[in-house]
Amino acid sequence: MTERHTDGRIARGERTRDAIVEAHAGLLREGVLKPTAKVIAERAGVSLRTLWLNFKDLETLLEATTAYWLDADAALRQPIDPDVPLSERIDAFCQQRAVRLEHLAPAARSAVLGEPFSSALAAARRELIDRLRRDLLDTFGAELAVEGGADGALCLGLMAATSGMTWSFARDDLGRDVADARAIMRDTVTRLLRA
Structure with missing residues (x-):
């Protein structure tokens, strides 16, 4: 078999895997929180055998x-x-955080159902928590340094206030739109940092 044929086969395989993952993500975006392998395969345009x-x-x-x-x-x-200035950092952080949380919301809703049974979902949650902590330290490091740093009460409070679970509570449980949820986040972050 020539190298070109091998390269083509590898590229086709990557396209197939990408199509399956994109189909899975698309179903989550549509609110199908636990799509079956059959539904994912159909959406991706592949057979169930190809998926597996x-x-x-x-x-x-x-x-x-x-x-x-x-x-x-x-x-x-x-x-x-x-x-x-602090107020500009708070605005920028909350604006960006809202965009990122809204983007991740479909996956987060689905992950709640499967995380107790999946090391991949648990690892993704840990990674998102680590990213949040790093983002807070990068943006508010000076304020956090005088309040115990990464493990201080202020950092932990900011993590709770800007977490995916808090965002989900505001959006899904309280029924707030994105602008209201972002305003709640901004107000809470401002109160914590100015306390």
């Missing part, structure tokens, strides 16, 4: 799908200058 040839089990598919969401979240992250 590309992903040996559900956990492997979840690993690929969580990587997709984590990559998309990373692409939305923009550094915030820690030297601008």
Whole structure:
């Protein structure tokens, strides 16, 4: 077999895996929180056998799908200058955080159902928590340094106020729109940092 044929086969396999992951993500965006392998395969335009040839089990598919969401979240992250005034940093942080949380919301809703049974989903949650802590330290490092740093009460309070669970509570449980949920976040972050 020539190298060109091998390269073509590899590229086709990558396109198939990408189509499966994108189909899975698309179903989550539409509110299908626990799509079956059959539904994912149909959406991707592949057979169920092809899905399982590309992903040996559900956990492997979840690993690929969580990587997709984590990559998309990373692409939305923009550094915030820690030297601008506090009110500007709060505005920028809450604006960006709202965009990222809203983007991740479909995956987060689905992950709640499967996380107790999936190491891939649990690892993705830990990664998102670590990212939030780093973002807070990058943006509000000066304020956090005098209040115990990364493990201080202020940092932990800010993490709780800007977490995906708090965002879900405002959006899903309280029925607030994005602008209201962002305003609640901004007010809470401002109160914590100015206390």
